[in-house]
Amino acid sequence: MATLALRGGAAVRTAPFPAWPVWGEEEIENLAAVIRSGKWGPLNGQRTAEFEQRFAKYQHARYGQCVNSGTTALRLALMAAGVDSGDEVIVPAYTFIASASAVIEMGAIPVFADIEAGSYNIDLASAESAVSSRTSAIMPVHFAGRPADMDGVTALAEKHRLRVVEDAAQAWGAEWRGKRVGALGDAGCFSFQSSKNINAGEGGIILTNDDGIAKMMRSHANCGRSEDGEWYEHFYFGGNARMTEFQSAVLLAQLDRYESQWARRRDNLSYLNEKLWTLTGVEPLADDSRITRHACHLYIFRYNADSFAGAPKGKFIEALSAEGIPASPGYTLPLYRQPVFLNKAFGPRGKTVDLPIDYGTFSCPETERACREQALWLTQNVLLGERRDMDDILTAIDKIANSAHELAG
Numbered sequence: 001m002a003t004l005a006l007r008g009g010a011a012v013r014t015a016p017f018p019a020w021p022v023w024g025e026e027e028i029e030n031l032a033a034v035i036r037s038g039k040w041g042p043l044n045g046q047r048t049a050e051f052e053q054r055f056a057k058y059q060h061a062r063y064g065q066c067v068n069s070g071t072t073a074l075r076l077a078l079m080a081a082g083v084d085s086g087d088e089v090i091v092p093a094y095t096f097i098a099s100a101s102a103v104i105e106m107g108a109i110p111v112f113a114d115i116e117a118g119s120y121n122i123d124l125a126s127a128e129s130a131v132s133s134r135t136s137a138i139m140p141v142h143f144a145g146r147p148a149d150m151d152g153v154t155a156l157a158e159k160h161r162l163r164v165v166e167d168a169a170q171a172w173g174a175e176w177r178g179k180r181v182g183a184l185g186d187a188g189c190f191s192f193q194s195s196k197n198i199n200a201g202e203g204g205i206i207l208t209n210d211d212g213i214a215k216m217m218r219s220h221a222n223c224g225r226s227e228d229g230e231w232y233e234h235f236y237f238g239g240n241a242r243m244t245e246f247q248s249a250v251l252l253a254q255l256d257r258y259e260s261q262w263a264r265r266r267d268n269l270s271y272l273n274e275k276l277w278t279l280t281g282v283e284p285l286a287d288d289s290r291i292t293r294h295a296c297h298l299y300i301f302r303y304n305a306d307s308f309a310g311a312p313k314g315k316f317i318e319a320l321s322a323e324g325i326p327a328s329p330g331y332t333l334p335l336y337r338q339p340v341f342l343n344k345a346f347g348p349r350g351k352t353v354d355l356p357i358d359y360g361t362f363s364c365p366e367t368e369r370a371c372r373e374q375a376l377w378l379t380q381n382v383l384l385g386e387r388r389d390m391d392d393i394l395t396a397i398d399k400i401a402n403s404a405h406e407l408a409g
């Protein structure tokens, strides 16, 4: 039995995994062209419009509106879909804060639903039990790049007359039964922030197939203007949420490179899924044949402490890291346990806001289990490695399982 690197043994690997971001001459040339053109914003430049069209088409959607972040995209999509202040919006408890903070920002109330153990996406029974007379929308999150059950979400939304705003911040190219996410509901939102598989430092886009939502998302993102109005005519509420031409220049190059990167990530994700079943104490998420394409933003697997001498998840991560494998515990708290929700500190300078909801009474057991005990993440740059890099991950897990007694203390 090999001594764990955590206890002074030789590490499985010392070489780093691929760095992120990946860029080349294309990004540099596109950026230089924008600088030389003197057209640095989307009001007179053409690249943002070009990217909006290309990305919408790529996601099987009719309309796209670029904005300055995924969070802004979610807020403006909710507004454009007609969600009103005081309305309730159902959001999974296992997601990034932005899924819920976008709801708060527009004056609505996030109500949390649990996730399914097999997919880590929204649990529809839990979502249905969260519906009230004030619920006007549901926000499925395609967590890790894996589409949520959009058949179930659509049926639930039709039954309760809810709007569907997809949080596809991690799901570029993901497909549910052959159709790409983003415009499967009323609107969908993507992020281009630095850690994302398509990256411009920051940025986001809203997609929709609906003419009315398209008109409103453009207006909300552009100072309430109308496409056929005058420059200083403002018809609706709206600030400046526009993205720059610099970001679009980078995004066009990133999109060109995306398919080949995706194929590498997909092969590695499938390989890890297949091999992980043969190891003790860890398992991949469940297969679902309705997912025809996973965006492979994160590789998620589940940890079972019983097979590791009862060692908590954090200790296993430490041991993996010592072996040269960078795993993350992921979201460490369900959103309803974040101090900002417990204290309802949504006002200026952290002032408590009077909301008719008590986040302290929420309990979503699968979310709690994922946060505290089970969920382990590998980030998308790890999935850009070679097959032998994936083998190192499997070897390290196996080594730790075989020497689990060394994890104690």
Ligand SMILES: Cc1ncc(COP(=O)(O)O)c(C=O)c1O
Pocket (backbone or CB within 6 Å): 069, 070, 071, 072, 095, 096, 098, 099, 141, 167, 169, 170, 190, 191, 192, 193, 202, 203, 204
């Ligand atoms: C699930 C999810 N939703 C929303 C966002 C917000 O995107 P951004 O960081 O671009 O505002 C992110 C990004 O971090 C995310 O992972």
